[in-house]
Amino acid sequence: MTKLPRDLNARDEAERHRLLINAVTDYALYLLDATGTVTTWNSGAALFKGYQAEEIVGRHFSVFYTEEDRAAGLPARALETAAREGRFEAEGWRVRKDGTRFWTHVVIDPVIEDGEVIGFAKVTRDVSARKARDAALYESEQRFQRLVQGVRDYALYMLDPVGNITNWNSGAEAIKRYKAGEVVGRNFSMFYTPEDRENGAPERALATAVREGKFEGEAVRVRKDGERFWAHVLIDPIHDEAGKLLGFAKVTRDITEKRRALEEIERTREALSQAQKMEAIGRLTGGVAHDFNNLLTVIRSSAEFLQRGEQDPRRQKYVDAIASASERAALLTSQLLAFARRQPLQPESFNIVERLEGLRQIIAASADASITLELGFDGPELWIKADPGQFDTAIINMVVNARDAMPSGGAIRIRASRAPGVPAVRGHAAAPGEFAAVAIADTGTGMSAETLAHIFEPFFTTKAVNRGTGLGLSQVYGFAKQSRGEVAVSSLEGAGSTFTLYLPMSARQEPATPSRQSVDVKTPPLRILLVEDNLEVGQFAATMLEEMGHAVTRVGDAQSALTALEKPSARFELVFTDVVMPGMSGVELAGQVRERWPKVRVILTSGYSHVLAEDGAHGFPLLKKPYTLESLMRILAQEAVAREGAALSAD
Template sequence: MPMTREDLEAENARLRAQVATLESSLNALVASAARQRAIFDSSTDFAMVITDPNGIITDWNTGAEHVIGWAAEEMIGDNAERFFLPEDVANGRVDHEMTRALEDGRASDERWHVRKTGERFWASGEMMPLHDGGNVHLGFVKILRDRTEEHVAGVALKQAKERFQTILETVDSAFAIIQLKFDADDRPVDYRFIEANPAFARQSGADLRGKWVTEHAPDLERFWFETYGRVARTREPANFESYAEGFARWFDVRAVPVGDPDELQVAILFNDVTERREAEDRLRASEALARENVERVQLALAAGAIVGTWHWDLPSDQFTIDEAFARAFGLDPALGRSGIPLAQIVATVHPDDQEGLAEAINEVIARGGAYAHQYRVRRVDGNYYWIEANGRVDHAPDGTPSSFPGVLIDVQERRAVAAQRDSAIAALRALNENLEQRVAERTGELMKAKDALRQSQKVEAIGQLTGGVAHDFNNLLTVIRGSVDLLRRPGVSDDRRQRYIDAISDTADRATKLTGQLLAFARRQSLTPEVFDAAASVRTISDMVRTLTGSRIKVSVRLPSEPCHIDADRSQFDTAIVNMAVNARDAMKGEGDLTITVAEASRMPAIRTHPAVSGAFVAVSLTDSGPGIPTDRIDQIFEPFFTTKGVGEGTGLGLSQVFGFTKQSGGDIFVESTEGEGATFTMYLPRVEGLGDVAVEAGDTSLQLGEGACILVVEDNAEVGMFATQALAELGYNTVLAMNGAKALAELATGVERFDVVFSDVMMPGMSGVELGQEIARLYPTLPVMLTSGYSEVLAQSGTHGFELLHKPYSIDALSRAIQKVARYRRR
């Protein structure tokens, strides 16, 4: 049916309205698309990538260019696999992610990706499918964000936590975190163990993780609560060592606050030091016994009538005796080392004295303590001699007699002198005529008798001294022997083995130090004198003195502008300064003033019984502000083992070393003191001319350890010689052992070119080590000689005669250094 005009106009109006509506919708759609595009392009921190269903990139925003590196024109049309790692592409990771996105509506992922530069970066992102209005799949959109820094930091933190946990699990020290509990009055009353490492149970003896300490130790001392509570409240760390009765152990503790202050938590790191503390207690007890023998030590050093020493093990009735004892009574030295019963020992006692000896022995065994008894014994020559036995009986903790060490002294001369004295007194009393004349005639004889008596009193002191010395050294030998027996037991752990070895080494060092200080006091120590500036040496050692005395003592040093040269042992000089400084520190109770002065002096004042001496001296003085020294004690302070300190605070040998060093160096020590005003100790040492500047040779390091070198070892003691040759063999040297000087010269005569160094003991029968060295220097001037000695009167009086000296006992390291030093002379 044909349309009318009206119909056409109506249809035209409808179409125009429809076009207007379409135009409006199109404009809205364009505006929305523009807004979405602006969001897409402005997200610079997020990489947005749009792909088709096959993963081909169709759009790439500015954020993707910023994060991944490629520009849009480089990536559109390329596959999204381009910024995935090759191994992820090979494993089908991209296809898997698109599949998950289609199935679940989105796929989240965190992994390494690759930038345009080839650099890897860690990204977290999501992939989502794109659909049109008809739910037709158009492709995918992937959104990525760079999380590299966060990821690396997280990995590092995890690794650090793992390392820290490993340390806590394996460290020997105990570690725990505790939380404090306070009562209504803000007093710490308990603490709970929140965390604890495995070592905690070993060190404390209990596993308390998750428990309150009062559950294990309800009577624990208040000290522990107060200390940990103070750390938790003040946030200040604490270091301390204390005994915990509830654990029956000593602990060395470091406590530090951790966490938020309101949590009241403290981390503690501690070690069980019970064994060390008990060892210190035993050492203090041993030192106390040594100090009881002060007078006997001093007198015995000046006498020489010891027959021999013994040690009687009471439970087994076995005497061990030294070689001198065995020789004196014709006994087998081998049996003396393994053990001899009492019956065999007393078989040589005079029949008239045996009953009294038995009573004296039974009495001292019953009560314990010191023992002294005189009786006659038959010596190896068949004659009877008077001796005095001095010793000490020790009881076990349960009261059972355990050991009886002692010493025998020859008192034959003393008893003869006493008899002469008694006879002289009787004769004097009988005189009633010409008294003055007769007294004059007998005065000389009486003076001789008194001198002899004084000497006999010194001899008596030897017994008292050596009984104590033997006891102390037997204590040291007990530690060594016990450690050796423990090392021989099967299944000893490495830690315990090292502990026993350290005990042997430490005990040997203490014995070495004790004998060295006694030799220094007796002026029989082998010194190594050299010419040096005493002022420069004091300047060098002053820093160490300040460290030893502590911050509360002000140390002042006054030195001259010109050098003050002396000829002495530099090491012993420094040791004397340190000993006097430590003595001053202890006298001042750790607080006061200490002044060290070095000056020239034209005379040495009268000291003790010695008159003043004119001459060139260097005076080294230490003045303290302590309480001074009582007048009645000034004459005692240089005696070995004399001390006013408490148990475990010193051996009493420091000032003895100073006395022995100054006397052996040709000088003396002078003390001035007024009670309440401090004291001044002054060493006077002979001043000598300096040697000028001496060029110091650079160390020759070309000789490797034992490199083709052969050492001629000269030692009369077979055991020491075997040790020296084995030690040198361990160091890589070839060795030849000669038992005396004559055999050594015979070896050299067969071919001196075989040897690089001669290593000889000093004290040997026949030719001494010094004489052997002098003969070698005459016959073979280029062959170096090194001497070794623990004690030699020849060296003490005359020095080393220019030879290198290695002191006994020596370590293998010291032996190696000394051999390499002297071997350089042969190569030159």
């Protein structure tokens, strides 16, 4: 550091200035003459330009410029600008004595005497460090900008404190379909739906971000073309060092596909849950039908026996009531089996147009007089192969359901048409193919979403007590499923309902006329081995067979039956066996009987759902529980005819 003399007053002013200038080491301070030749040189200039005073005084200041700047005439233009405008200021590259370059900030002021430029005062500062920092900052900003612009899966942009957009990345353009020039300066609420703008959602989002330090949520947003999409939104407030709010950083991601995938997973889960529930209910109803049929076998046949004999007229009405109630109970069991998709179907080819026309009067009778009925068809023929009786029952059940939904009257419209497949129903995927669709629409009260979720479940009903069993639509559901079809429902509360039954179409076939074997053959007495695990049913069946003149031996399981057949004294002509029993089933027993005692006939009986569905698959006649005296007599007579035919063939 230059030391100042103690007695400054002894120095002249020029010397003091020289000492002051030499004391400055952060700036190069020197004078040029009018031509640009260096005339003075301070210690700061020597420090960062590398020249000592004796090496540079007398040389032109252009020595500090780069070759390209000298070739471009920059030194001369700097002096001309300073002389003309009173000041030249700029930044640029300069060259040290050792040839290294550094970035400088330069100020040149003209020195004027008597109105004439006699030289120039030049101040130069080495700002290389700042230049490097600025360059690094610029490069960092550029990298960040490239990073932000390179992100196309997210909309990244800034808002000012009131929510106006200040910048826009390529992801925002891709997601929202606006270019930067179309949105910068506008309020971000433009992306909200009209209903969200009306209820103040944009303002609440910014207020939440300020209050809680962040706003995050999922909602519907609007693209430029008006398309709506699901967005995940994040808004972070930006503050300066003093805590003043500068604006907001906003990140938006299009999650429409994610939402759709989650919704599809949820629909699939619900469909699986519904299918599992219906399957469980089906298994339960099948089991209930089995036990119920055992009880009904005793009740129906007992009532029938009593009806055949002479009765006190006062008691006859009670016997008739028992018989009538058992018939209705058997119908309920049949509907349970229909829902469980285990009813024995007898499919035939028929034209549903003719079938519905034939049902017109029955349908009209099933509806109230205050209800108008309209039938419409796409054409004269729509052929399917299904159980016609169950088809009729399904149509009537849907008509009755429509009627009950219109207590004050209305209209039922039935339309049959071709359908190019089954639509997605209750979460299941659509099914392609040729289907006949029978739609039954009403103008009734409609149903809520909660009701729609349960309408096919057995015993579910919204009707008053004694107005229905809750099994009608269960039968429709079971019949459709068992026939490889579907039933769809659409309904709105207060706007009516439409049930559409889809059944696979088939080629036209004239129904074959079944040959009926006479059942009027007198059945000779038979030695019968009765196999029944239910004690009550077994005792009653034995009594009934004995009343018919047959000799009956009763056992409780298949193994006991085989033991009885193996006895040397056994002379059984017929085995009458239940199917579902502990251990060996009746079908397995029948197979062994046919193999070991081929002359012994076998009749199976069951009320269990899966057995009824497999009627005929095992090759043995099957009597469905609950059976009546008449049905038992018929099947025994048929077996007598078959036995006689086999005997004639053997002869």
